[in-house]
Amino acid sequence: MKPFSRLWSLAAAAAFLVQANASPPPPAASAPIVNLGYAQYQGTVVQDKVTNATHTQFLGIRYAAPPTGSSRFKAPASPATTPGVQLANANPPECLQASQGVSATNPFRVGQLQSRAADAGPSEDCLFLNVFLPGILGQRKNLPVVFWIHGGGYILGSATGFDGNDLIRESGEGVVVVVIQYRLGVFGFLPGQKVKDGGALNAGLLDQQFALKWVQEHIRDFGGNPNKVTIWGESAGAGSVLQHVVANGGHTHPPLFRAAITSSSFLPSQYKFNDRIPELLYSETVSQTNCSSAADTLSCLRSADVNALQAANTAINRNGFFGTFVFVPVVDGTFITDRPTKLLQEKKVNGKILYSVTNTFEGVAFVNQATANTVQVADYVSQLFPNISPAQAQAAAAKYAGTGTNIFQANGIMGESIFICPTYFLLRAFGGKAFKGEFAIPPGSHGQDVGYYFNNGKPPAFADPGFDAAFSESFLDFAMNLDTNVKHDPINITPQWQQWQGSNEMLFNKTDAGAAVVQPIKTSTALLDRCDFWQSVADATAQ
Structure with missing residues (x-):
């Protein structure tokens, strides 16, 4: 779930004009230093790759103490005071990584796991974040803040590759960007009663929350406004956003963000911390x-x-059912008080407003396409959700009968049950205070959208300036104004966009001839019916 190809934006033209008329930076701008109390960090001044606008970035700021030794499997803690000035000019070490499941069957159906060889990952000491801001440090104040959470199934990913300068450019130089890292796999999501009693469940989510609290305390030092924070993530990053939306029963106090954005919300089975499968893990x-x-x-x-622990991390994750991720959030009874779908049904949410985007075919990348001639749909449902009953698996298969071949049905089940339908449940929970988009540029697969907003100054496969600006700028306009209709770019082609009313969304697509398509559409009633089915069996799927 790394970012793919990169994009440039029409907002670059306006940003270039602003920069062209700006005064040259003062000599001290080459060595901006920020004092956070516990440490001083020296960042760097950079020029935007498209507009040459001046930005300042701080890479590798420690926001929490090393989660190592006796602090392993515990909640994050404040970092120690460090004397002198620390250089913040390079991306931090990645958290230890693993990989998705590759097994043909789900080991949790029979209650056994088999070991596999594993590779060591980068570093256990990885709780760092990057901050990006327009202009020179101290030049601007009270800017909206975009807080980015990377994806990767809760077992892989890092801050590297997510250049906040891209989002600043697409905002017309109007936001501060924070990109974080958090503990992954067994290090961040070890479940079980023993962890509940002597450690911290969902440590990776607690890392994210700790980083959000860091933003509340320190973002003014970078020109950001702590009262204007939008949390945004893709895939497991969007799943993390969903977790923070329902955290503390929807009553996180004081509030840590005002708005939320999800790109491909990820909600796999989220068991109670001491259920059979978590205890087996x-x-x-x-x-x-x-x-x-x-x-x-x-x-x-x-x-x-x-x-040794990393070897177990990799082995256990790889032995999961194909396309699934083993170490993921659990219902811990405190931070996550109940199943997310239940909390969403009860409209227990943090945040004032939501913007959610799904991709048309989210599931393809997580289904073994080599099984096209052999996959049986009901059996696939049972492998994906090992606690589901045979009758429920048959009912799920019946919902998808007639939608295409068996492999097409399996793709749909994976994509809708775990990515698309949880997004609609999230939208419903905000009671109309939301916007919904669909990214459909062929093939419309999971992760394909990332290169349109994290673009490294390069155009994506569909390099239509009007489309690229409309799609990428929608996220930043929302973060700045809480409304996708309030556009900083006067030539943005997106038409009037109504808030979510149950079945309306904005389509981002192209014609066969290569013309941009950005227009309102109605959500498929058949899709919403299938989502209602998944909500009805959410207790069995543990969502």
């Missing part, structure tokens, strides 16, 4: 790190060699 982690005979297995895991 804990036991398997203990077994693979030779901690089974320890009197205190969690203490043993804390003292285990990081490479």
